[in-house]
Amino acid sequence: EIVLTQSPGTLSLSPGERATLSCRASQSVTNSYLAWYQQKPGQAPRLLIYGASSRATGTPDRFSGRGSGTDFSLTISRLEPEDFAVYYCQQYGSSQTFGQGTKVEIK
Amino acid sequence: QLHLQESGPGLVEPSETLSLTCTVSGDSISNPSSTSYYWGWIRQPPGRGLEWIANVYYRGSTYYNPSLKSRGTVSVDTSGNQFSLKLSSVTAADTAVYYCVRPRGQPHYWYFDLWGRGTLVSVSS
Numbered sequence: 001e002i003v004l005t006q007s008p009g010t011l012s013l014s015p016g017e018r019a020t021l022s023c024r025a026s027q028s029v030t031n032s033y034l035a036w037y038q039q040k041p042g043q044a045p046r047l048l049i050y051g052a053s054s055r056a057t058g059t060p061d062r063f064s065g066r067g068s069g070t071d072f073s074l075t076i077s078r079l080e081p082e083d084f085a086v087y088y089c090q091q092y093g094s095s096q097t098f099g100q101g102t103k104v105e106i107k
Numbered sequence: 108q109l110h111l112q113e114s115g116p117g118l119v120e121p122s123e124t125l126s127l128t129c130t131v132s133g134d135s136i137s138n139p140s141s142t143s144y145y146w147g148w149i150r151q152p153p154g155r156g157l158e159w160i161a162n163v164y165y166r167g168s169t170y171y172n173p174s175l176k177s178r179g180t181v182s183v184d185t186s187g188n189q190f191s192l193k194l195s196s197v198t199a200a201d202t203a204v205y206y207c208v209r210p211r212g213q214p215h216y217w218y219f220d221l222w223g224r225g226t227l228v229s230v231s232s
Binding site: 030031033035037043044045046047050056057088090092093095096097098099100101 | 155156157158159172173206211212216217218219220222223224225
C-alpha cells in the first residue's frame, strides 16, 4: 500500500498569502495519478486537482498542483477567505489511498 | 445535474451488518450513454482522514479495499437507480461518516469527482 504523508499538519496564514502544501508518497505514484481535495467543516470533500496538475471543473485558477514520482504539492497563490479548510491528497496509481490532511487556518 | 444521497441506519450494534444505500438522481445508473459507469463508497472516522471502501461497475463488477478483509459487499440496483454497501461484523472502528461517490478515471485508477453529503453511522450497543 502506498502511504501518503502530508506536511505541514497545520498551516497558519493570512488572506492574500501564498500557501504551499506537500504530499510525499512512500513509493512512486504511477503516471502521477494524484488528486487533491478540499474539505470544509461538516461538508463532503470536493475534488480540486487530478492527474497531479489538472484542475477539476470549477476549481479557481489560484489553485495549482505539480509534482511527479513521490513528491507532489498544491499551491494556492493568494488565499481567499473561503480557502481556509482541510486539504487531502489521494493517489490512485495503486489502489486508492489518502493522506492524513493539511489544515489551512487563518493566522 | 447528478446528485448522490446516502440513506440508512445511523446506529448499528457491534457484530451486526451495516447497510447503506445511495440514490442517484439526475442520470441513469445504467445508461450506456452515461459517462458515469462506476460508483463507490468512502468513509471518514470522526476527526480523521478518508478511506476508500469499494467501487462497483453498473453491470455488477466489484472492487474492494483489501483492508476490509472481505467484510464488504457492494451492489447495484438498476431498477431503483441505487447502489448499496453492506459491511459485516462491524466494530466501533467502523464508526464513520460514509460517503457515496462517483469514481472517475481509468478502470482501477480512480479519483472521485462527485460526493454525497455523507451519513454518520455509529457502531454501539
